[in-house]
Amino acid sequence: MGTPIRHFLQFADFSRDELEWVLERSRVIKDRFKRYEFYQPLADRTLAMVFEKASTRTRVSFEAGMYQLGGSVIHITTSDSQLGRAEPIEDSARVISRMVDVVMIRTYEQTKIERFAQYSRVPVINGLTNEYHPCQILADIFTFIEHRGPIAGTTVAWIGDANNMAYTWLQAARVLGFHVNVSTPPTYSLDATLAPPGPHFTVFDDPMDAARGAHLVTTDVWTSMGFEAENEARAAAFADWQVDSEMMQVAAPQAVFMHCLPAHRGEEVAADVLDGAQ
Numbered sequence: 001m002g003t004p005i006r007h008f009l010q011f012a013d014f015s016r017d018e019l020e021w022v023l024e025r026s027r028v029i030k031d032r033f034k035r036y037e038f039y040q041p042l043a044d045r046t047l048a049m050v051f052e053k054a055s056t057r058t059r060v061s062f063e064a065g066m067y068q069l070g071g072s073v074i075h076i077t078t079s080d081s082q083l084g085r086a087e088p089i090e091d092s093a094r095v096i097s098r099m100v101d102v103v104m105i106r107t108y109e110q111t112k113i114e115r116f117a118q119y120s121r122v123p124v125i126n127g128l129t130n131e132y133h134p135c136q137i138l139a140d141i142f143t144f145i146e147h148r149g150p151i152a153g154t155t156v157a158w159i160g161d162a163n164n165m166a167y168t169w170l171q172a173a174r175v176l177g178f179h180v181n182v183s184t185p186p187t188y189s190l191d192a193t194l195a196p197p198g199p200h201f202t203v204f205d206d207p208m209d210a211a212r213g214a215h216l217v218t219t220d221v222w223t224s225m226g227f228e229a230e231n232e233a234r235a236a237a238f239a240d241w242q243v244d245s246e247m248m249q250v251a252a253p254q255a256v257f258m259h260c261l262p263a264h265r266g267e268e269v270a271a272d273v274l275d276g277a278q
């Protein structure tokens with residue numbers, strides 16, 4: 001038996017030291033790239049990207065990143081592969097992972113990506129599931145650090161749905177040592193199995209209280225992919241959970257606003273906040 005394969009299926013799969021190394025390494029690679037330094041450590045390596053849900057940013061960032069580092073990508077969707085014809089996940093995992101060096105998957109239940117990883121010969125990266133979106137939060141934290149410095153010890157306000165982004169922020173807070181103030185509508189509150197209570201987060205009924213003093217205010221769509229049937233009910237329940245300029249004013253003076261996009265101006269975020277200086 002060789003070294004066990006490491007996957008990135010949720011944020012807490014990596015330790016604080018490992019994540020800090022990844023963030024520092026990213027900074028070095030980004031600097032080189034911006035200086036047009038040729039750096040292709042992934043020459044001859046292939047990434048398979050499996051999408052069971054739509055994607056814009058995840059596809060473009062992974063694909064561009066692989067090419068920039070010298071590798072190549074194979075883009076697979078449910079509609080143009082055997083995945084849509086109910087091939088068992090175990091079979092797909094065994095076969096795909098024999099021919100590529102790393103696999104990124106965007107799918108529905110977290111259990112699906114876990115099963116794939118269990119039968120994969122190569123590392124598997126979560127490109128979004130119903131429960132988690134670890135690469136997005138890693139990128140958000142990288143960006144926060146670039147603009148504002150270390151995230152440890154800061155307060156992040158999560159306003160809105162208890163979704164994949166929210167659960168990942170909570171894991172990140174626990175691992176990296178910052179605090180999350182969470183405010184969701186009462187009928188869309190956190191699931192305690194995905195967010196076991198701990199000192200790394202506090203729940204607020206009023207979103208204004210959650211935003212007060214926060215260094216980073218963040219939100220996401222009211223209806224995530226896969227939950228479209230709840231659209232109308234959600235629009236009514238979330239009406240008071242819009243991040244607007246009044247909310248940004250109670251946050252810390254240098255607070256930044258972040259949204260993983262796609263955003264709906266006038267719903268979860270006011271246009272002047274999304275397009276504003278913060």
Ligand code: NVA
Pocket residue numbers: 128163164165220221223224225260261262
């Ligand atoms: N919570 C959103 C994120 C989209 C990038 C969704 O799952 O649809």
